[in-house]
Amino acid sequence: MRELHTHPSPRRWTAPRAVALAAMLAAGGVLAACSSSSTNPSIVRSGPTPTETSSASASASASPAATESPSAAPSALASAAAAAASFAASVSAQQAMTHDKAVSVLAQAPNGGNALGATTLTPVPLADSGGLPAAFVTIENHGIDTASYAVQVDFTDTSGRTVDSAVVGAENIPAGDQATPIALSHQPAAERLLPVVVKAVRY
Numbered sequence: 789m790r791e792l793h794t795h796p797s798p799r800r801w802t803a804p805r806a807v808a809l810a811a812m813l814a815a816g817g818v819l820a821a822c823s824s825s826s827t828n829p830s831i832v833r834s835g836p837t838p839t840e841t842s843s844a845s846a847s848a849s850a851s852p853a854a855t856e857s858p859s860a861a862p863s864a865l866a867s868a869a870a871a872a873a874s875f876a877a878s879v880s881a882q883q884a885m886t887h888d889k890a891v892s893v894l895a896q897a898p899n900g901g902n903a904l905g906a907t908t909l910t911p912v913p914l915a916d917s918g919g920l921p922a923a924f925v926t927i928e929n930h931g932i933d934t935a936s937y938a939v940q941v942d943f944t945d946t947s948g949r950t951v952d953s954a955v956v957g958a959e960n961i962p963a964g965d966q967a968t969p970i971a972l973s974h975q976p977a978a979e980r981l982l983p984v985v986v987k988a989v990r991y
Contacts, residue, residue: 872918879922879972883956890938890957893989901989906930907939909983912970921973923983929961931990936960940987941971951975
């Protein structure tokens with residue numbers, strides 16, 4: 789009878805051995821990658837490190853400030869001050885002939901005067917007044933004769949407190965005609981000021 793020779797069956801990998809082998813291969817791959825990246829300058833990282841990202845953000849945020857001229861702020865302040873001074877001088881020149889008379893008339897008038905209904909106010913844009921609170925005081929002569937007017941305008945804050953006052957006058961306005969002097973506060977517009985007519989006298 790012929791002997792039957794049996795070949796040994798192939799070794800089967802058990803689960804623990806397979807896991808161990810996979811771990812060894814993975815470790816070897818990591819070591820190879822680390823070794824290559826430290827010695828091969830052609831390897832490029834896929835993205836910046838957190839430190840690099842923080843540095844880049846800091847540089848980006850600092851760049852606008854670095855490009856600003858240090859003299860920009862003082863120049864802007866000087867320009868605004870010059871514009872305010874010019875506007876104030878213009879208003880003062882306009883009111884030079886009537887201011888003193890208007891102050892005298894208002895001092896003798898009781899209460900709010902007899903011409904509150906003849907006046908309306910329109911704020912002057914701050915860009916035009918150099919940043920000073922100001923208002924156009926439109927005075928309309930609703931009577932049948934030529935008349936003169938004196939008006940007091942208070943500039944109040946949002947709580948209603950009077951911060952500054954201005955007196956304007958308009959003389960010899962024909963019947964049915966109007967005049968528009970400017971009431972000006974010399975307080976810088978650090979907060980919003982509201983112009984209010986508190987006294988108006990026709991004389």
